[in-house]
Amino acid sequence: MFRLLTVLLVLWFLYLIREVFPPFIVGGIFAYLLLPLVNQVSTRFRLKPGLAVAIIYILIAGLIVGTSSWFGGAVAEQFTALVAQRNEIVISLVQQVSDAFHWNLDVEHTASDLIASLESSLGSPGEIVHVGGLLSKSLLAVLVCIVSSIYLVVDSRSVGLFMLRFVPKNQHENVIRLSSRMNVMLSKYVRGQIFLIILMSCVAYGFLHFVFHLKYALLIAILSGFLEIIPVLGPFFAISIATIVGVAQHGVQIAIWIILSYWLARLVEDYVVVPRFIGHAVQLHPLAIIFAVLCGEVMAGALGMLIAIPVAASIKEILDFLYPASGERPHATSPETTNPPTATVPLSGIGTVPVPVPTAEAKSTQTVDVTNIEVISTSEGQIDKTSNSNSSEKA
Known part of the structure; x- marks a missing residue:
């Protein structure tokens, strides 16, 4: 009861200082x-x-x-x-x-x-x-x-x-596995968003300036690129801004061509650029994305909309890790391995952490992928460590 009350007080305090x-x-x-x-x-x-x-x-x-x-x-x-x-x-x-x-x-x-x-x-x-x-x-x-x-x-x-x-010591391996999966997912997502911002800004400037000859084309193009990071609503705002400025300058007839240009750019982005060059970093249903974005806007405004997708994807990774789909091996540590032998392994950005080493009776091979560090435990109880410097050392 005391622990629950402490958690509630901390959450209430964090809510009071949310603007910080x-x-x-x-x-x-x-x-x-x-x-x-x-x-x-x-x-x-x-x-x-x-x-x-x-x-x-x-x-x-x-x-x-x-x-x-x-x-x-x-x-x-x-x-x-x-x-x-x-x-x-x-x-x-x-x-x-x-x-x-x-x-x-x-x-x-x-x-x-x-x-x-x-x-x-x-x-x-x-x-x-x-x-x-x-x-x-x-x-x-x-x-x-x-x-x-x-x-x-x-x-x-x-x-x-x-x-x-x-984190309990017997759960360090699970935490490392989960953090590795989340790190890979978030890295792909962030790199992909930066690439899409640059790509959409260049494409939008190309047709707004050279095809439609709009004033403020550079400003609108850069804004269109940054609005890409807001799923669903961002592209709609970008199209609306460009269309309003285009209609004010060249009449209603140009609106359909601006909308068509943005639509074609989105098609190429969604069906060619993202699958081939970026990949779908977050495996979220479109309705889940819309719900997450709206919740983020209600809770934290524009910043909430920006971080809604990575937060939702991280929650999904945690749930998938704790409750794997049928047919997948659960990731939780079994009671028999509560106090297994441990070896010290370098973890990128953290330092060294103890990782359980399987006993000699273990028949299977386990791989722990931590960012750029691969920890391989074999049945003989050995650990091979591969870091960015490509060095190997037996524990």
């Missing part, structure tokens, strides 16, 4: 992306993890500065122009729709109502105090994100060992 979590979550995602690269650089060039982190962050900062100097000016200019001309865009949109469908609308009155509705829901760009407060809060969040990601990468071993303290 977003920068730490984003920092954790960055750390997760950079940790394999840091380990590889540190191992290959024999550098300390802290020095490897510093070098990688300097290179990333240089890449961001270079990209910003190349595209940043054009994107900022288009964004400023879009905000300044928002009233003209809405008026032109209403006029184009009214003329196309022969509606007898009061264009000025309808447009002013739409603008007022948008500003009431999104906030007026002229609210300097609001913008200044939002900017300072965003800068603080970015700083916390960067600092937390650095600490999580440098202290990943300590964090991993700390988490293993709460």
Whole structure:
């Protein structure tokens, strides 16, 4: 009873401070992306993890500065122009729709109502105090994100060992197996999403700028790429934004061609690019994806929508591990192996952990795949360890 009450109090406290979590979550995602690269650089060039982190962050900062100097000016200019001309865009949109469908609308009155509705829901760009407060809060969040990601990468071993303290020793092998499966799944998902963002941004810019000659094509294309990471709703928002801007500039007739272009791009992405080059990292039913995205939006807004799919996929991996389908061997440790012989095995990002070694009577061969480390236990009680440095050592 006391343990249950403690858990409920902790959950209630976490709910009260939920607004603090977003920068730490984003920092954790960055750390997760950079940790394999840091380990590889540190191992290959024999550098300390802290020095490897510093070098990688300097290179990333240089890449961001270079990209910003190349595209940043054009994107900022288009964004400023879009905000300044928002009233003209809405008026032109209403006029184009009214003329196309022969509606007898009061264009000025309808447009002013739409603008007022948008500003009431999104906030007026002229609210300097609001913008200044939002900017300072965003800068603080970015700083916390960067600092937390650095600490999580440098202290990943300590964090991993700390988490293993709460796991019974006889369950370490199961935890390693489960974390390995989740790590493979999440790595494929994150890499795939980054690739799709870049691909969709380039494709959208290609037909928006060179085919339809839209203003703000670069801004809309980049936005379309980032909206790709929001399943179901993201592509719909991207199509809506591009269509509204296209109709306001070139009339209603262009809307069908913009929608068709996005639809064809999505078909190629879903049926050619993803299966052939990325693979389906998360095996979730479409209804489960929609449900997860909506739950994420309700619980944590935009950030919740971004992390809804990996969280749902992680939960599915845990359930599949604990309750395997019929015909699969359960992963739980049997009572007979509660205190088996153990060997110390290096775990990427954690350090060394004890892994049970089967006794000499074991006839089968077990493989524990931990990120880039393969632990093979044989009937003779030997352990072969293969790491990124391709070194082998008998336990």
